[in-house]
Amino acid sequence: MAVVPADASDTAPVSAPAGSSGFPSGSAASPATESSATEPSAAARPAVGTADARRGLAVVTGASSGIGAASARALVDAGFDVLLGARRADRLAAVAAxxxxxxxxxxxxxxxxASVQAFAAGVTSCEVVVCNAGGALGLAPVVAATAAAAEAEEERWRWMWEANVAGVARTVRAFLPALVASGDGRIVVITSVAGHQVYPGGGGYTAAKHAAAAVVQTLRLELLGQPVRIIEVAPGMVDTEFSLVRFDGDAERAAAVYTGTVPLTAADVAEAVTWAVTRPPHVAVARIDLFPRDQASARDVHRRP
Structure with a gap:
């Protein structure tokens, strides 16, 4: 079964101190980025703390749509340069352009x-890594009705673990030296309300997101004393491609998830991410729980007629 993440979808050594672009060579760029007139040198840029200063390099995974793409835009607006990664290369390049x-x-x-290692190659210093790649597949009970359904569900569970848990660990391992080298690294992991609550049919996804939240808490203990802050952002309902992917492209079923309610937007979550990573260095935002007003828990959603 082919699977695609909900929001995820060749280099020489490079460092990314604040005030420089820090882009590894070999990264795709829009034609405008090849002009020195539009991409000033580090010396030509103002120092951090002045108007239009660049804050350094932020890496965003799952950046081809949704929360990842919105976070990339918000981080650039906040003064970061961004390195974007996702599976859907065409859409990813369009976002970057x-x-x-x-x-x-x-x-x-x-x-x-191997893909994670290639993605991180050449980045010797970065300020922020946003681990957003991941997603859900299906909405089925833990105990399947038939052997065939159980086999299919096991494959979905395996992918959700790889994308939401192992994928976070791989990304953090790959970029941790660069984060430490920056002197003020920030790791943001996008989990979910499903990382702290459960709901029927969501066993595979909630198990994976609970594990991702546990990875965040463990990293916070293991990296204590290092110049790295660990931030978890746990959104509730967000109107992205999440449900479309979960339901195998069934647009009608995906739209029904948000019927009668006003969910969060990807930009809402991106604003929280950007706020968290722009706090002063001594301030560590441990976790942000972000719900729409119409949602009280993973199961309880107010819907208008």
């Missing part, structure tokens, strides 16, 4: 260790 000279992209599949 739309953002402009501050963005570069590389294909990335977080379920593939």
């Amino acid at each position: 739309d953002i402009g000279p501050a963005a570069r992209s590389r294909p990335l599949d977080v379920t593939d260790a």
Whole structure:
């Protein structure tokens, strides 16, 4: 069964101190980025703390749509250059081109260790890594009705673990030296309300997101004393391609998830991400739970007629 993440979808050594672009060579860029007139040198850029200063390099996975793409845009608006990764290379390149000279992209599949290593190659210093790649597949009970259904569900569970849990660990391992080298690294993991609550039919996804939340908490303990802050952002309902992917492209079923309610937008979550990573260095935002007003829990949603 072919699977695609909900929001995820060749280099020489490069460092990314604040005030420089820090882009690894070999990253895809829009034509405008090749002009020195539109991509000023580090010396030509103002120092951090002044108007229009660049804050350094932010890496975003699952950046071809949804929360990842919105986070990339918000981070650039906040003064970061961004390196974007996702499976859907064409859409990823389009997002980078739309953002402009501050963005570069590389294909990335977080379920593939070699892909993660290639994505991170050449990045010797970065300030932020947003682990957003992941997603859900299906909405089925833990105990399937038939052997065939059980086999299919096991494959979905395996992919959800690889994308939402192992993918986070691979990404953090690959970029941790660069984050430490920056002197003020920030790791943001996009989990979910499903990382702290459960609901019927969501066993595979909630198990994976609970594990991702546990990885975040473990990293916070293991990296204590290092110049790295660990941030978890746990959204509730967000109107992205999440449900479309979960339901195998069934647009009608995906739309029904949001019927009668006003969910969060990807930009809402991106704003929370950007706020968290732009706090002063001594301030560590441990976790942000972000719900739409119409949602009280993973199961309880107010719907209007």
